[in-house]
Amino acid sequence: MDENEIAYLPLKGIILQDVYPKLGMRQMVDNDILIDINKRHLVREYMVENGYTVDGYGKDMHDCYIKSPIFNFEMHVYLAIESVNAVFYNYYLDIWQRLEKTDEKKYEFRFSKEDFYIHLLVHAYKHFNYTGGVGLKVLTDIFVYLNKYGDILDRSYLDAELEKIKLSGFEKNLSTLAKKIFDIDAVRKNNISDALTDEEKTMLLFFIDSGAFGNNGVLYKSMIDRFANGEGKITKISKTRYLCNRLFPTGPYIRENYPFFHKYKVLLPVLWIYRFFSKIFVKFKSVKDEIKFIIKQ
Numbered sequence: 001m002d003e004n005e006i007a008y009l010p011l012k013g014i015i016l017q018d019v020y021p022k023l024g025m026r027q028m029v030d031n032d033i034l035i036d037i038n039k040r041h042l043v044r045e046y047m048v049e050n051g052y053t054v055d056g057y058g059k060d061m062h063d064c065y066i067k068s069p070i071f072n073f074e075m076h077v078y079l080a081i082e083s084v085n086a087v088f089y090n091y092y093l094d095i096w097q098r099l100e101k102t103d104e105k106k107y108e109f110r111f112s113k114e115d116f117y118i119h120l121l122v123h124a125y126k127h128f129n130y131t132g133g134v135g136l137k138v139l140t141d142i143f144v145y146l147n148k149y150g151d152i153l154d155r156s157y158l159d160a161e162l163e164k165i166k167l168s169g170f171e172k173n174l175s176t177l178a179k180k181i182f183d184i185d186a187v188r189k190n191n192i193s194d195a196l197t198d199e200e201k202t203m204l205l206f207f208i209d210s211g212a213f214g215n216n217g218v219l220y221k222s223m224i225d226r227f228a229n230g231e232g233k234i235t236k237i238s239k240t241r242y243l244c245n246r247l248f249p250t251g252p253y254i255r256e257n258y259p260f261f262h263k264y265k266v267l268l269p270v271l272w273i274y275r276f277f278s279k280i281f282v283k284f285k286s287v288k289d290e291i292k293f294i295i296k297q
Contacts, residue, residue, distance in 0.1 A: 001035070002106045004042050009034040009099060009109045011076065012123065015116065016141055019148050026141075030072040032062075034095070037077040047073070059257045079119065082252035084130050088122050091165050113149050114158050120145065121162070121171050128170075128206075136207050143178035177203055239294055248272050 001008045013028035020026045035043055044057060044065075052065040052073070062076040079095055080088035099109040111119060120141060127134035146153075162168045177200050180186060186195070196204065254271075255262040261271045279287045 001043070002108070004039070004046070005107055006039040006042060007036040007096065007107050007109060009095075009111070011119070016120075016145065019144055021144075026137075026144075030064075030074045032074045032076060034076045034079060036096075040075065040077055043075055059259060061256070080122065080126070081256050083256055084126060086252075087165050088126070091122075113152065114154050114161070117145060117149070117153065117158065118161055118165075118167075121167050121174070122165065124174065125167060125170055134207065135210055139174065139178045139207060140182065142174055143182040146175060146178070173200075173203065176200070242294065247276065249275075 011032040011034060013026060014031055014033070017023075017026040017028070040058075040063060044054065044063065047065040048054065050067075052067045052071070055064040055066050057063045061078040061081045062074040065071075065073045065075065078089070079092040082089040096109070098115065099111065102108045102110050110116075124134060124138045124142075127138070158171075159168065162171050177196075180190075180195050180200065181204065249272075250268070254265075254268070258271055261267055
């Protein structure tokens with residue numbers, strides 16, 4: 001990417017693996033890198049030429065490349081998508097102006113220590129609320145990162161930025177829980193069950209029950225919640241709104257996942273018909289499970 005003058009930002013595990021005490025303690029399923037959206041075609045050409053299979057390109061927030069036996073790259077063009085969380089999406093629209101270069105002669109960029117931590121929280125919140133849950137790795141990441149950099153982080157900047165994106169409470173809950181269950185001195189002094197509040201126990205069980213990559217029950221519940229009323233109560237109306245949105249998607253979701261139909265909106269009915277039959281004949285079991293889950297709510 002340096003040779004082709006493509007701006008890039010290594011994300012998440014690529015950076016965090018060096019924060020952990022020993023090599024191999026932090027593993028990743030994929031390698032996440034933010035790239036200049038205007039150069040994504042050059043990245044694709046390079047990956048294909050070097051034996052990678054394209055597993056999704058030109059839609060959503062990242063392009064995926066896979067190569068046996070273990071290589072998996074997600075080349076992001078956005079750090080958040082509008083259809084999932086518009087606040088995060090708008091927050092990161094000017095991301096390249098807020099980064100710093102690692103070397104003036106190269107095209108690699110990096111977050112500040114504070115902004116890396118904020119992105120870590122944004123990513124955790126996305127999985128926690130929108131994509132079926134998230135495993136314990138998020139808590140270990142937060143604990144290890146704060147254990148190394150917590151004393152030098154600019155707390156006033158962090159507090160101001162977290163307030164902008166409505167993550168102040170979330171950060172406090174996660175950082176407190178991580179310290180209570182992973183700080184060896186704190187664990188030795190207190191019975192872990194007594195040290196945790198009921199809310200913290202519920203949150204910890206959520207992380208455990210989510211497995212490594214979340215589960216569909218959590219995913220469906222969070223999706224329905226978006227259509228609930230102001231009190232968060234799921235009703236027949238909110239479930240109907242949810243189903244209509246799943247059957248006839250519009251707006252940012254179409255722009256992100258079906259750019260052709262976003263450009264030619266008059267053809268949207270064709271997409272809706274295609275999605276309906278493809279879900280029935282190709283993903284019948286997952287559709288059946290989703291509908292059964294909705295009915296039970």
